[in-house]
Amino acid sequence: MAETNGAPTQPDVDVVVVGAGFAGLYMLHKLRGLGFTATVLETADDVGGTWYWNRYPGARCDIPTTDYTFGFDPDLESAWTWSEKYAAQPEILRYLQFVAERYDLRRDIRFSTKVTEATWDETARLWRIGTDPGPGLTARYYVMATGCLSVPKDLDIPGADRFRGDVYFTSRWPHEGVDFTGKRVGVVGTGSSGIQSIPLIAEQAAELTVFQRTPNFSIPAHNGPPPQQSLEEIATDREGYRDRAKWSRIGVPREPATETAAQLTPEERKARFDAAVAEGTLGGILALWADMGTNPEANDMVRDLMHDRIRSIVRDPETAESLCPKDHYFGTKRPCLDTGYYETFNKPHVTLVDLRKQPITTVTETGIETAEASYEFDAIVYATGFDAMTGAIVGVDITGVGGQTLKDKWADGPHTYLGLQSTGFPNLFLITGPESPSVLSNMAVSIEQHVEWVADCLRDMREAGFTTIEPTQTAEDGWGLHNGDCAAITLHPTANSWYMGANVPGKPRVFLAYIGGVDAYRAVCDEVREKGYLGFRLNGAEREQENDGVIRRLQPDVAMVLDMMASLGLPPLESMTPADARAFMDATSADRPTGPEVGEIVDGVLPGPAGDLDYRIYRPDTPGPHPLVVYYHGGGWVLGGHDSDDPLCRDLCARSGVAIVSVDYRHGPEARFPAAHDDAWAALQWVAAHVPELGGIPGQLAVAGWSAGANLAAVVAQQARDAGGPELAGQLLLTPVTDSDMSRPSYTENAEGYVLTKPLMEWFFDHYVDPADRKDPRIAPLHADLAGLPPAVIVTGEFDPLRDEGNAYGEALERAGNQVRLVQARGHTHTSMTMVDVVLSGASYRALMAEAISEFFSRVPA
Numbered sequence: 006m007a008e009t010n011g012a013p014t015q016p017d018v019d020v021v022v023v024g025a026g027f028a029g030l031y032m033l034h035k036l037r038g039l040g041f042t043a044t045v046l047e048t049a050d051d052v053g054g055t056w057y058w059n060r061y062p063g064a065r066c067d068i069p070t071t072d073y074t075f076g077f078d079p080d081l082e083s084a085w086t087w088s089e090k091y092a093a094q095p096e097i098l099r100y101l102q103f104v105a106e107r108y109d110l111r112r113d114i115r116f117s118t119k120v121t122e123a124t125w126d127e128t129a130r131l132w133r134i135g136t137d138p139g140p141g142l143t144a145r146y147y148v149m150a151t152g153c154l155s156v157p158k159d160l161d162i163p164g165a166d167r168f169r170g171d172v173y174f175t176s177r178w179p180h181e182g183v184d185f186t187g188k189r190v191g192v193v194g195t196g197s198s199g200i201q202s203i204p205l206i207a208e209q210a211a212e213l214t215v216f217q218r219t220p221n222f223s224i225p226a227h228n229g230p231p232p233q234q235s236l237e238e239i240a241t242d243r244e245g246y247r248d249r250a251k252w253s254r255i256g257v258p259r260e261p262a263t264e265t266a267a268q269l270t271p272e273e274r275k276a277r278f279d280a281a282v283a284e285g286t287l288g289g290i291l292a293l294w295a296d297m298g299t300n301p302e303a304n305d306m307v308r309d310l311m312h313d314r315i316r317s318i319v320r321d322p323e324t325a326e327s328l329c330p331k332d333h334y335f336g337t338k339r340p341c342l343d344t345g346y347y348e349t350f351n352k353p354h355v356t357l358v359d360l361r362k363q364p365i366t367t368v369t370e371t372g373i374e375t376a377e378a379s380y381e382f383d384a385i386v387y388a389t390g391f392d393a394m395t396g397a398i399v400g401v402d403i404t405g406v407g408g409q410t411l412k413d414k415w416a417d418g419p420h421t422y423l424g425l426q427s428t429g430f431p432n433l434f435l436i437t438g439p440e441s442p443s444v445l446s447n448m449a450v451s452i453e454q455h456v457e458w459v460a461d462c463l464r465d466m467r468e469a470g471f472t473t474i475e476p477t478q479t480a481e482d483g484w485g486l487h488n489g490d491c492a493a494i495t496l497h498p499t500a501n502s503w504y505m506g507a508n509v510p511g512k513p514r515v516f517l518a519y520i521g522g523v524d525a526y527r528a529v530c531d532e533v534r535e536k537g538y539l540g541f542r543l544n545g546a547e548r549e550q551e552n553d554g555v556i557r558r559l560q561p562d563v564a565m566v567l568d569m570m571a572s573l574g575l576p577p578l579e580s581m582t583p584a585d586a587r588a589f590m591d592a593t594s595a596d597r598p599t600g601p602e603v604g605e606i607v608d609g610v611l612p613g614p615a616g617d618l619d620y621r622i623y624r625p626d627t628p629g630p631h632p633l634v635v636y637y638h639g640g641g642w643v644l645g646g647h648d649s650d651d652p653l654c655r656d657l658c659a660r661s662g663v664a665i666v667s668v669d670y671r672h673g674p675e676a677r678f679p680a681a682h683d684d685a686w687a688a689l690q691w692v693a694a695h696v697p698e699l700g701g702i703p704g705q706l707a708v709a710g711w712s713a714g715a716n717l718a719a720v721v722a723q724q725a726r727d728a729g730g731p732e733l734a735g736q737l738l739l740t741p742v743t744d745s746d747m748s749r750p751s752y753t754e755n756a757e758g759y760v761l762t763k764p765l766m767e768w769f770f771d772h773y774v775d776p777a778d779r780k781d782p783r784i785a786p787l788h789a790d791l792a793g794l795p796p797a798v799i800v801t802g803e804f805d806p807l808r809d810e811g812n813a814y815g816e817a818l819e820r821a822g823n824q825v826r827l828v829q830a831r832g833h834t835h836t837s838m839t840m841v842d843v844v845l846s847g848a849s850y851r852a853l854m855a856e857a858i859s860e861f862f863s864r865v866p867a
Contacts, residue, residue, distance in 0.1 A: 016131045018042040020463070021144035023120050023401070025110075026054015028150035028436040028452045030101060031075065034108050035460040044144075045114040046136060052105045052114070055152050056097045060182075061175035061388075063201035064094035065228070067287055067342045068447045071235035072257045074100075076247040077453055081107065082239075090285075091228050091342065122402040123147055125431060130473055130544075132432065145472065146463060149398055150436040153444050156396035158389060158509050162193070164367035171384040175202060176391060183384075185209040191373055191380060193365075194388030195221055200341040202388060204349045211354060214380055216373065218360045219501075220330040222311050223341035227285035251454065254522040256447030257288045265296045266303035278310045291336050298495050299845060304334040311335060318347040327359040337500035339444070393503040393517065395419055395439055405430035418506075418515035422476035422484050422540055423530060423556075425455065431475040434459045439517045440488045444504070446523045454523075458530050465534070471543040471550070480540025483555030490832065491561045492516035494845040521561055529556055559804060560832035560846040567759065567834075579768035583643055583674060590644055598842035600652030601659040602626075608647075611691045613684045615671065619647040620688070623658040623665040624700060631664040632705035632734070632862040635692050635721075639712030639839070641769030642681045643672050650711060652841035653851070657709070660855030663862065664700060665709075666692055670717070673773030681773070682783045685717040686724050693731035707735040707795070707861045709854075711839060712761075712807075713769070715741030719786045719814070726793050733795040735861030737854055740802055740835050741811050743787040745770065745779035749809035759804045761835035766806060787814050791821035796864070798857040800828045800850060805835040828853060 022032050025047035036043040049057045066073045070087035084107070085100060092100070105111050115136075122135040132147040157176035173183060175198035190210040192203055195217045207213045238246045238258075249258035266274065274294070281289035296303040312329045319325035328347065330338075349355055363377040372381040392400075395415060403411040406429045414420060414429065421427050424441025425434055436455045437443040443451055466474060476484075492498050498516050501507035505514050519526055533539045533556055542551045559567070578586045604626030610617040625631055636654055638645040647669035658665045670684035689708065696703050710718035715738040722736045747763060756763040774784055782789035787810060797818055801811035808829075815827035830838060830850050838847040 014129055016143040016145050018044050018142065018144050020044075020146040020148060021046060021132065021134050021142065022148045022150050023047075024054055024150035024152060024155075024397075024436075025049070025052040025105075025114050025116075026056065026150065026152055026155075027075075027101065027449060028152070028456060029054065030104055030108075030110055031077065031453060031456045032148055032150055032436065032459070033110050033113055035456055036463075037113075039460055039464050041463060043113060044142065045110075046118045046120050046134070047114055047116050048119045050116045051102065052111070053098045053101050055155050056094055056101060058155070058177055059175070059198070060094055060178040060180060061173075061198055061202045061386075062183075062205035063344070064175075064178075064198070065091045065201060065226075065342075066097060067091065067197070067226075068257065068449070069232055069235065069286065071231050071239060072250060072447050073449050075104065075449065075453070076250070077457075079243060082243065087231050089228055090231050091226055120401050122404070123433075124404040125406060125433075127406060130431070146432045146434065148434045148436060148459065149401075149438070151397035153397075153437055153448075154391045154393055156392045156400055158392045158396070160387060160389060161510055162365055162368055164369060165387075166368075167370050168368050168372070168382075168385055169370045170372075170382055173384065173386045175199070175386065175388040185384065187211045188383040189381060190214070190384050190386060191216060191382040192386045192388060193373075194390065195219070196388060196390050197221075197339065197341045198390070199388035200343050200346045202386070204343070204345045206386065207349045207352060207355050212356075213354060214356045214358060214382070215350075216358045216360055216365065216375075217327065219332065219338075220328050221338060221341055222330055222335055223343045223346050224282050224290050225285050226342035226344055227283070228344060250447065250450050251527060252524045254524060255288060255291075255445065256442070256450030256523045257286075259288045259292065262292045262295045264294055266294045266300065266306050269294060274306055275310065278307070282314070285342065287340060287342065290340060298336055298497070301334065301496065304336070304496060307335040315347055318351075320351050324350050324357050327357055327362075333500035333502065334496040337495075337497045338502040338504070390503060390508050392509050392512070393444065393506070395506075395512075395517065396509075398435065398438065403430065403433065405433070416513070418513040419517065420481055420485055422481045423526075423533065424519060425458070425530075426474070426476050426541075428476045428478050428481045431473045440484060440519050442519050442521075442523050442526050445518045445520055450523060454527055454530070458534070461534065462538070465538075466543065466545075469543075469545070470548055471545040473544045474538070474541050476540055477542055477551065477553045479553050480555060483540070483558065486831075487521075487555075487557040487561070488519055489516065490846060491519065491521040494560075494562050495520055525561075532556060558832055559834075560837070560844070562844045562846050563804075563832060563834055563837045566837070566840065566844060570760070577762070577765065579762075579765045583672075583772060587644055590640075590649070594649065597840075598652060600655035600841045603655050603658045611668070611688060613671070613687050615676070615680070615684075618684055618688060619669040621647045621651075621654070621667045622699060623654050623667070625658055625662045625664065627662055629664070629700045630697070630702045631662065631700060632707070632858075633692065633696060633699060633701035634661075634663055634665050634707045634709050634737070634858060635689050635718075636665050636667045637670070637685055637708070637710035637714030637717040638667060639710070639714045640672070641766070642670075642678075642713045642773040643674070643769055645672075645714075650714075650839065653711065653839045656841045656851050657855050657858065660852055661858040663855075663858050666699065668692070677772075678774035678778055678781070679783055681713075682717060682720055686721050689721045689725065689731065704732065705734060705862045706731055707733055707737070707858065709737035709739070709858070710741070711739040712835065713742050715739055716743065716784070716786065719743065720783045722794055722797075723782070723786060723789055723791075726795075734864065735796045735798070735857070736794070737857055737861075738797060738799045738811070738814075739838065739854065740800065740805050740807055741814065742784075742807060743814040744785045744810040745774075746785075746810070747806075749813075751808035751810075752806045755804050755806045755808065755834075759806075759834040761806060763806055787817060791818050791823065794818060794821070794823045796824040796826075796861060798826045798828065798854065800830055800838065800854060802830050802833040802835055802837065804833065807835060826857065 019041040020043040189212040363375040399412040419439035424438040506512035605624040668688040671680040708718040799815040
């Protein structure tokens with residue numbers, strides 16, 4: 006090996022891979038095929054990864070074997086036949102041994118070798134890997150293929166080391182097996198390994214006591230031969246079947262549910278549930294209706310059905326209630342598949358101890374003591390789980406640029422780009438790492454996708470003359486935000502699950518996996534590569550490249566809505582006549598969610614300059630009187646009415662406890678500028694004069710609006726100042742029109758693709774206001790006198806053509822000495838924050854708006 010100042014310039018091998026399970030074996034095979042030299046380091050004395058170690062009774066995969074299998078080689082699929090729907094550990098281990106033999110992989114695997122450390126050599130630009138036993142070795146690239154569930158969590162039970170009987174861990178089961186015949190056995194833990202092993206242990210043990218801290222949901226696996234339908238689909242069109250898996254949500258071909266729970270009758274929901282239980286797959290039970298993972302009420306319907314099923318099986322009512330999970334939503338912890346789990350508790354020699362009622366105080370020399378009883382055992386089995394996702398990675402002393410360790414960098418939770426790399430650790434790749442779909446997916450599909458992406462990356466780098474790659478900080482931070490955004494619109498973060506790291510004391514509570522779906526994630530990774538490795542910095546001997554950027558900036562639910570709209574091929578509004586556009590908007594609004602219930606909704610009319618104007622008042626469900634907000638709807642002064650923003654008005658009313666008076670106004674082109682503005686001012690004056698009759702509190706009046714309606718709200722606030730009243734407590738402006746200047750960057754960046762487009766804004770202007778009037782302060786309040794105005798809260802959307810003028814208005818108000826709160830909604834469009842119960846990520850901004858409304862009135866003297 007050549008050396009420069011004592012540092013080797015050429016590594017021992019191109020790539021070191023840690024782990025010889027599914028991921029490590031395929032990675033080695035793929036690297037060989039591309040001509041890279043590679044060595045796999047494996048702690049065990051054979052291949053298998055988690056399936057080498059997890060040998061407890063009943064250990065099985067929970068994805069059908071038709072899907073939990075390598076798909077990269079048709080000949081391999083033909084050469085191996087699975088015997089069961091859900092293969093047991095011995096068969097999966099034999100399969101991986103078969104793969105190792107078929108591709109002659111063992112010759113490049115060092116077994117019984119533990120990686121103790123890995124250090125990035127900044128001078129030689131390679132990894133130095135320490136091993137036990139030695140010798141260590143160097144590599145240009147370092148791939149952690151150590152699995153997501155491979156490091157057992159430390160026991161946190163007092164006195165665990167005192168017990169003199171036999172002690173077993175499901176995560177490290179003896180290879181020779183265990184015979185519990187005639188023994189008194191205690192099992193601690195009812196996660197997946199506990200649920201799988203408890204029925205089999207009960208068949209042998211003379212007495213079995215199960216200590217349950219948290220009950221889990223489980224359905225019967227109905228194990229047997231591999232599913233015939235899948236076998237037939239694979240036989241008919243293997244490539245199509247595998248491709249559908251790659252572009253599915255969880256890595257198993259299945260059409261997602263499209264109906265929400267509310268769209269189904271109770272009988273339909275029960276039928277779907279029964280069918281999913283009879284099918285016995287996670288894919289089925291997790292896809293009963295479209296909103297079960299995001300809507301608490303929809304999820305409660307699943308929970309109720311699960312509870313009813315448990316109660317129908319377990320005969321003892323107290324035991325049944327203890328087995329019913331009530332502290333987490335269904336699916337927020339990984340559901341289990343079982344064979345006779347609940348039935349086991351009907352056996353006379355099986356006892357359940359609910360540790361929430363009587364927690365363990367200590368393990369003794371002879372058994373376990375709880376707050377209420379003592380139990381003596383011959384053997385204790387700990388089914389206490391793993392330090393998931395990050396344990397195996399930070400368990401190795403990995404040191405990157407500047408001496409920083411990965412463990413220190415991840416002290417507050419993992420930071421990755423795509424779950425593949427981490428800034429400051431060049432050429433370190435993580436297979437199914439945190440912030441990738443990993444444990445929320447069919448691992449076989451996700452492993453193949455990651456291995457193939459890494460292999461393609463290394464090949465691309467070699468061909469381009471690059472030798473190092475790492476993410477930019479911008480890209481990594483952006484991916485962390487996107488990963489959190491995806492989780493935040495679901496119920497998953499509400500659970501104390503190992504998905505959140507909650508099972509390990511002291512571990513940061515962050516959602517560890519990417520919940521956006523296998524299909525969406527694959528599209529992201531493909532796009533990153535197609536865009537010249539967006540978000541990565543690459544270096545070589547003669548060139549370097551930094552392609553900085555964020556791959557997903559839209560909120561995930563906003564992106565889903567935009568994708569759905571694009572798939573419908575709808576004509577643009579600006580291609581329609583105003584009459585047709587109004588009919589189209591009425592039709593699309595008919596199917597939208599209504600928003601929350603409020604205390605009362607009353608319609609009325611008020612006198613306008615050219616005739617009566619409709620209004621609708623939304624009153625809270627609390628005793629009045631209430632402060633009043635005059636609200637102006639959006640629609641570009643052309644579309645909409647007093648009820649067109651109904652869900653938003655309901656939401657603001659319910660959240661703020663304030664009455665909302667939504668007023669209509671005349672629209673163009675029938676009534677051109679300044680008709681809408683004149684009506685808006687007249688409506689405010691009328692409401693101010695009739696506050697008591699409307700159920701309001703005199704002196705507690707504010708204005709609000711969205712889009713063109715926010716323009717009207719801004720203008721009437723200026724008119725009220727100039728007229729000496731009515732006095733306003735505040736103004737809430739959501740994505741307001743404040744100017745007619747379309748030269749700002751947001752009009753270029755967001756000109757197309759985000760519902761409100763530049764052509765549509767031109768259409769609105771053309772139908773309402775003549776070009777000569779577009780600098781009038783009523784159309785462009787940014788150019789008016791801005792001194793002495795009421796407190797303002799302005800909310801702008803990142804992907805809105807109007808973003809920059811809204812921001813400019815807030816800044817101008819502040820310069821003029823007004824109290825201003827400017828909120829820039831990351832990842833949102835002009836319309837998305839108004840989409841109540843559709844775009845869930847908008848809820849936090851609506852809560853902020855409601856809070857602002859309440860604060861307007863808290864400053865008004867009683």
